[in-house]
Amino acid sequence: MINNSDYELLTAKQNLKKEDVVRCLDYTTYFDLVKIPLPTEIDKIIHYLAEERIVILEDNGLYSITNLGAIMFARKLSYFPGIFRKSIRVIQYRGNNRIEAVREYEELKGYASGFEGLITYISGLLPMSEVIVSGMRRTVSSYPMDAVRELIANALIHQDLSVTGAGPMIEIFESRIEITNPGAPLVDVWRIIDNPPRSRNEILSSLMRRIGFCEERGSGWDKVVSLCELSQLPVPKIEEYEEFTRVTMYSHIPYNKMTHEERLWACYMHACLKQVSNDYMTNKSLRERFGLSPSKNSAISKLIKDALTKDLIKPFDPDTAPRYMKYVPIWA
Incomplete structure (x- = not known):
């Protein structure tokens, strides 16, 4: 190979x-x-x-x-038969399954040449919502577009280019976006925020960072998690397979509709984000991350207890009174 x-x-x-x-x-x-x-x-x-x-x-x-x-x-990837299958595909489905495809699009330009147009196209397919900002009604995407952009750029950078006949794919469902690229992750997904970055394609990734298509080395997932927290969205899920990686980004899911695994993943990543920001997770910070009122303190305390039991987090100082307890990732 x-x-x-x-x-x-x-x-x-x-x-x-x-x-x-x-x-x-x-x-x-x-x-x-x-x-x-x-x-x-x-x-x-x-x-x-x-x-x-x-x-x-x-x-x-x-x-x-x-x-x-x-x-x-490339002006057209079809000019280059050996890499034509590396083109980026976008498929939009009706509902939340793959039974009915509504639109299918293939970006025929090179990644740098077609990137901004691709992001604009995808933005136009995503659901919108109305918000009031300074008394003005504004229409915004249900997803933070900077996070979508970063995840797509990551898929391009970290794909295994040696896998023949496969390229990055973006699938848009009613309440989620799936971004798939050839090649398994090179780092442990549980350490994706703090691990030193690794890239299969150093020359390509260096160029993409230099032209501003993605964050500096090692800061991409920090940005994605932070933007999802600000929008009170679930943390994107990373699935590892033998020959490809899939990242799923979800639109808003109320806390009471999230699975226990989704809550634990969000709790763990919140602790990781705090750690790399020289801060600590607390009951209050996690509650606010989910957009919950103070009346939900007990539910957050139970989630933190479960995260402790599963060795995802640990107390910063075990001798601190429970009311003032701070938490860090288990690896800290």
Whole structure:
């Protein structure tokens, strides 16, 4: 199997003249994203693309477009038969099962070239709700779009590019979004907030961070969890499979409708988020995270007790009086 670090620099299309390169690649988007004035001469355009390893000069004086260049900046992925199946698919279903697909869309551009359009398209499919802000009625998405954006970017970055015939997929249901990418997670999902980040595709991930499509290394899940907490949504669920990873993001679920496992996962991730913020989880902070009133203190106390029993969290200071108890993740 091809190593991912090799895959990014393998040839997607070779023996190209400079004019062929600029016909195949959306180079104007590259210069926009890296905030470099667009050169007027083709030689300078090729120079910058070569420095980025988007293209490589061959021994015969012609050029190759790398897999990295094609995946990120293809005008059409169909120009590159070897990576065409890496395109991003979006499927919207009626209801909460896969019986009836309402819409299906395939992003045919490279990831960088098509990303903003993809996010706009997905945003248009998500349910909206009305809120009052400063006396003004506003329509907002039922999901924090910055979190959706981060999860999609993560799926692109962390996919196993060596898996043939498969690419990232986004499935939209009535009350959830499922984001699937080839390849199992490289880190323990229970330590996803605090573990040093690992990426299969270092060159691609470095470029995507530099052009602002995702957070700096290691801070993506912090942002996702924080945004879900602010919106009082469940923490996205991560499912590990042998050859792919699925992250499910849910719209609002009242506390009394959440499963016990969903409550425990939210409790644990709340403690993790507090820990990496140099803070502590308390009964009050967890209650407010769920949007519950002080009358629900006993329900939160029971949840904390269950999380302690399952070794998800532990007291920061076991000798503290129960009323003032603070909690940290079990690994802290």
